[in-house]
Amino acid sequence: MSVLIPGMAYACWRDLRSNRIPNWLNAALVLSGLLVHGWLSGWTGIQQSFLGLLTGFSLLIVLWLMRAMGAGDVKYMAALGAWLGPEMTLYAALAGILVGGAISLGMVAYRRAWGRFANNMGLLVIKMGSARTAFGEFASMKDLTGPGKTAVPYAVPLTIGALGVLFMAQTGLKGL
Numbered sequence: 556m557s558v559l560i561p562g563m564a565y566a567c568w569r570d571l572r573s574n575r576i577p578n579w580l581n582a583a584l585v586l587s588g589l590l591v592h593g594w595l596s597g598w599t600g601i602q603q604s605f606l607g608l609l610t611g612f613s614l615l616i617v618l619w620l621m622r623a624m625g626a627g628d629v630k631y632m633a634a635l636g637a638w639l640g641p642e643m644t645l646y647a648a649l650a651g652i653l654v655g656g657a658i659s660l661g662m663v664a665y666r667r668a669w670g671r672f673a674n675n676m677g678l679l680v681i682k683m684g685s686a687r688t689a690f691g692e693f694a695s696m697k698d699l700t701g702p703g704k705t706a707v708p709y710a711v712p713l714t715i716g717a718l719g720v721l722f723m724a725q726t727g728l729k730g731l
């Protein structure tokens with residue numbers, strides 16, 4: 556954890572500041588997660604770490620393919636998965652997505668942009684109407700955020716989700 560927590564804090568800071576999560580940070584988190592799990596549990600630990608990485612990547616890659624999330628966010632969730640393992644990664648990603656949705660609604664309320672929000676929701680319904688539009692540029696994240704506006708820096712909700720899952724694991728609480 557002495558690598559994970561500062562790494563998550565730095566990822567949030569960088570994402571808030573520049574809307575980017577550095578590749579070197581994601582790579583360092585992956586490598587350290589694999590090494591720590593290998594050190595603690597041998598090949599079984601490495602397997603669980605790698606399955607967590609694949610889980611984190613798999614859960615968010617579809618959102619990137621749909622142009623609804625940045626590639627850095629996908630790589631960051633994979634890096635967190637290398638530390639969390641597959642089950643905790645699943646819960647952390649789901650919690651992160653829920654937190655991200657709540658933050659997005661908070662941003663809409665703060666900006667009083669309910670009309671734009673309703674318009675964007677209509678565009679998303681149309682986008683999901685076919686594979687061609689779902690995975691095309693139509694209604695991409697860049698289009699929906701608007702000029703001068705930024706999307707949610709998703710390292711923040713993904714980190715909150717991961718911290719929540721880690722807290723629950725440490726206190727013995729099960730499930731979400």
